[in-house]
Amino acid sequence: MIKCSDISAEALSFLGAMEKRDFSVHSVFAHALNIQCGDDLITILSKGRDVFPLSIVSAEETDFEELGIRQGGLCEVSFSEKRITASDVSFDFSDAGITDCDILIVGSKKISSEKAKPEDVFSRISVIEKFVLQNGNPGGVLPLLCTDGSVQQNIWSAFLKGRTEDLEKDIIRVFRCDNKLITPYTEEIFRASPEDCSVCDRFVLMENHFGKITGAGPGLTPSGDDFITGVLAAVFTLASEGLITRETAGRIGECAALNVKKTNTISGSFIKQASRGCLSRSIIELSLSLFKADCSENELLSKATRVLDFGSSSGTDILTGFLFASYAFYKAYSVSKR
Template sequence: MIFAKSGDVDFIQRVKNLKFSGFVHSTFNRTFNIFCQENSELYTIACGQMDNGPNTIVIEADSFEKLNLEVNDIVYSNHHILYIGDKMAITLERVENWESILPTYPEDLNRLKINLNKMKSYIDIHGKSGGIKKALSQTPFEKEMSNLLEKRTNLLFSELLKNRMSAALQHAVSLIGLGPGLTPSGDDFLVGLFTILNMRHSPFISDHFFCEEVVKKAKDLTNDISFMALKKASAGQVRESIIVLVNSLINGKENELILALKNVLNIGSSSGTDIALGLICGLEVNLFAGGKVCLYKR
């Protein structure tokens, strides 16, 4: 029996209400994913050092390496306990509820402008390359991929600034599945962008349909894990570390911002950097849409 530390409130309620059945979809050292037969979504069980996230429960374990979990192992819930075949039982007896709630877009933009400049400078120096941020040394294939990512993110940014949503939709869709990693760089960039566009009082909130339309076209263009991240982000549901970073951008002092940014940059190989660049894109678009001068030229 393993205790759950914290988890997404909807996931917890689904388990407690005996409405969860499915099978193991994919396994990794610190996480594994479950396909839920009731709603066809992926749910994640994460080790204790991971942060909270949509459809995620964090448990008191350091690794899943020695549990011999296998794809298609049966998963079901019974009496507040989630069973992973005969290999693991996760009790929700003392779990802490967590919910993905984005901050409100600020009225006073001074702190945001200052922190956004600091964030971009930090990424220029410390961001992980290999995705949207170009690596110094690249194979011909990596160079071509990097050029495509740069071109398509710039085109998306340009069309969003001009409020040409049909063209922006096409460029956003062209990013899906593009780039290296389990969650491709283009997908990660869109997760960051969707995060900002879903903030309450966002100047771009009236174009929320944009995120939904991108996701409608994403299912067959990327893998199941990345698609679920996009689907949740399109509704404003993202990992806790991303929410902390957005809060720090709005209200944080420099040390708070850098700590939060480091935590996001440590996601995956280049995923965190790609997400952070998507956040920057979304904030630039918001600043421009709100009648402010755009901070950066691309």
């Protein structure tokens, strides 16, 4: 019996919706075990890994490959006993602490503190950008961030360049059309210009443009997918901070989610969660600190580092998407202010 120390609120609620059910082991890695539950994956992670939506974390470091758990094997989930069993190995989450991974919920629960000024937020975004450009893995989409040619384009980023530019145009227009909003900073109303009006068309285009990125790139979670996760993280951060409406964020999320079949199950599962604002804790922590009045550069960079550490290039690609959407907001914001 392996005790688990953490479970995401999303995983708890997902498992709670079923009683005793047999599922199958989708994939096994040294530090992660994925269980296929219908169209979704529940992941058990080894201690020290970041809690993300639909995940449970073991209390001790665990090598799942060495436990003899095999892909395709049966897996039994018993919510009443708070236990998941795969290949005679049981994972007990009865004492696990519950962690919220929905940024909208976490954002609404946070104790209200003084907010950073808009110019501080944008300058922090520049700090993160510089940090990612210096330290990120350039093998995925990172070159898309680079405007001075210091990071060379690779096969994947070259392929995605025009596609992400198209997506950016859609996002900017959708942000501009989010005209119900009064920003907490400026109290100015975002107003759509006449050419931005066809919002419905924009969402159709956006869905297509997400589709032209989903599944592209190296890695188990292709870089394009991680980029999308980053975009969605930024979008839901903006919604959580009241800078765009939740409705707009939700619609952008839907556009991304409609394309998950274009990638593999594991990666698609991350996009699906992100499309609802459900993100790993490290991303949420970073997002929250961006808007905190008293966040030092060290604190900000140490949070960015946690995200950057994901996988091989995944962290870099997520942050690239995050910065990309943040700049899109900045562009929309600047235009709206005029």
